[in-house]
Amino acid sequence: xxxxxxxxxxxxxxxxxxxxxxxxxxxxxxxxxxxxxxxxxxxxxxxxxxxxxxxxxxxxxxxxxxxxxxxxxxxxxxxxxxxxx
Numbered sequence: 001x002x003x004x005x006x007x008x009x010x011x012x013x014x015x016x017x018x019x020x021x022x023x024x025x026x027x028x029x030x031x032x033x034x035x036x037x038x039x040x041x042x043x044x045x046x047x048x049x050x051x052x053x054x055x056x057x058x059x060x061x062x063x064x065x066x067x068x069x070x071x072x073x074x075x076x077x078x079x080x081x082x083x084x085x
Contacts, residue, residue: 015056055081 032053038044044052058078061068069078 013051013056013059015052015060058082 035053036049038052039046039049054077058069058074058081062078062082069075
């Protein structure tokens with residue numbers, strides 16, 4: 001994801017991070033809504049946003065601990081993401 005889409009030379013796997021991910025309640029919804037403004041402003045595509053809030057963090061944690069998401073609500077989605085196509 002590159003803001004402004006000026007170059008595809010560097011693809012940095014950025015992610016939505018603390019305190020948003022660790023928080024509970026209405027603040028998470030607000031922070032994700034604010035982050036989605038990057039899509040509304042044309043600085044990020046829908047696919048970039050999905051990577052930002054889901055794929056990049058999922059890959060980070062699963063690469064270091066393949067069982068990290070076992071037994072969680074996102075276990076199936078992460079397994080689908082990580083399965084070879």
